[in-house]
Amino acid sequence: MKNFWKSGDPYVWLTGGALMTSLLMVGGLLLLIGAKGLGFFWPEDIAQMRLKDGTVLLGRITGKEKIPSIVGDSEDRTRVHLKIGNRDLYGLDFKWVDEDRIEKIEFPLGAVVLERREWGDMYAFIEDIERDGVSLPGEEEGLWEALGGLIREARGIYSRIREIETEEIGRINYRIERKELKIKALKLKGKGGEEWGEGRVARLEAEIEGERALYLEKEKELEALYRKLNENDVVMKTADGRSKTVPVGGIVRAYRPNAMGVLLKLGLYGSKLKEFLLDSPRESNTEGGVFPAIFGTVFMVLIMSVAVMPFGVLAAVYLAEYARPGPFVQIVRICINNLAGVPSIVFGIFGVGFFIYGIGGTIDSFFYPEALPTPTYGTGGILWASLTLALLTLPVVIVATEEGLSAVPTAVKHGSYALGATKSETLRRVMIPTAMPGILTGLILAIARATGEVAPLMITGVVKLAPTLPIDANFPYVHLDRKFMHLGFHIYDVGFQSPNVEAAKSMVYATTLLLIAIVLVLTIFAVVIRSRLRKKYSFGEL
16 A cells, blocks of 8 residues: 555546546536526427416426425425516516426417517417507418518618617717817817807807707607507417507517427527627616627727736836846735735726726816816726726736746847847847747736626726717727626626516526637637747747
8 A cells, every 4th residue: 555655646546536526517517507508599389387276377497396395294396487478467577386286288389479679578379460550350370470571570660760779860969969069178268259269169050050950850760660660569368368469569579489390490599699699688688689798898808908918018028137136126026926816896996096087087187178077088988997907917917928038948048149139139039929928828817817807897887788889980980988888797787686687597697608708719819829929939949
């Protein structure tokens, strides 16, 4: 036994077992998130339950569990978790049903799922369709075909409404706001009384009147579109016999999962996945898409990377190559290492005080006085959130860059000096390019940490729902002062702040899976670049 421990085999098995356990834990977590997240988009069949007391329920079976038994009770009883939808009728989305109360479970082919823009999903049967207040004659199958055509027509109208509201009217309002601020700036500078100043103010006011006239035209067009959107209704009949009139314009999609084959379900799955990736959220962020959050997350990480790389590399170069060893340098290194362990919320507080109130408030007083007291840069925005995260991840980049510089063979550095290169030339052309794999390692770690951070963002610019993206068609096209959405905060908001947490569980899993995928994509991109640089600047054995 003594020789067995001396051989080192137990330690090999111990370390290998620890590695395998870690991989299984990570793999199990990813498998759980993947199954729950990707399953969110699958159109599952709709069950109709007939209970022994005569009650009829219609909905989607989402799970089953054992009912906690009373002490001494040996009987095993289970209950079914049923998503009944129809929140506007029942006041809740889910219901537990004891399995011993169920008399019969059926899957009727005519059961319809309506995904609505308000009140969530509806599970019911088509009873009637009213067009301009007149009922359309026909059987269930004919009514179903007519409903599909009306939904496609309404979807086109709704797309046009969104285009007018978010793009055309948004641009008009933006132009009016900019012109009003220019007038206010001229008056603050005292130029409104001069002859050329008065003429410029009058010209701006005339342009504003023209924009307002265009705004009124768009409003009239919107009114006509809304009337057309709401002129058709579908009457649905629930499993318990209630009738509910639903405006066709409020329906996102309708489908009958029990009557669909695998190929049709796959097509619907792709449609719902596309909506999740490219559309905006609805229903308090519990439904719809997360594109604004995807855009905000990626854009914030890009700004953070651009900010942290030069400062981190320059600081590391100074500490490794220029600073004389001594107490001061040791204190700086200790501070950098301690900075990496500071809670992220502390960086958020610093970002509010230094970036937002300090730098942002100063920028507003010097460059945007006409907008005060409404702040422009003196409030949370994507720029300040990105710089806060850059400060948060700066120690990681500094340490990784120093390690990369120290890993450069001494012979390479001395060879550069021997050929007549100066210290700065050696740094620029030899040391930093050779250490670039290490520098990119620091950037990879910084991206991985910054992408998932939420606490500092909550007080430096992230919001539940951003009306506009930081990039649009309005000059100057990139608006770093705007607030933004973030996938990490979206998960927190949907999972813990939603009024309907139970219905939001699937959205939480799907968004979490998407956040992990984005981190992996950004990391793999940096790893590929690092690998190529490592091969390019490999010196072999010196």
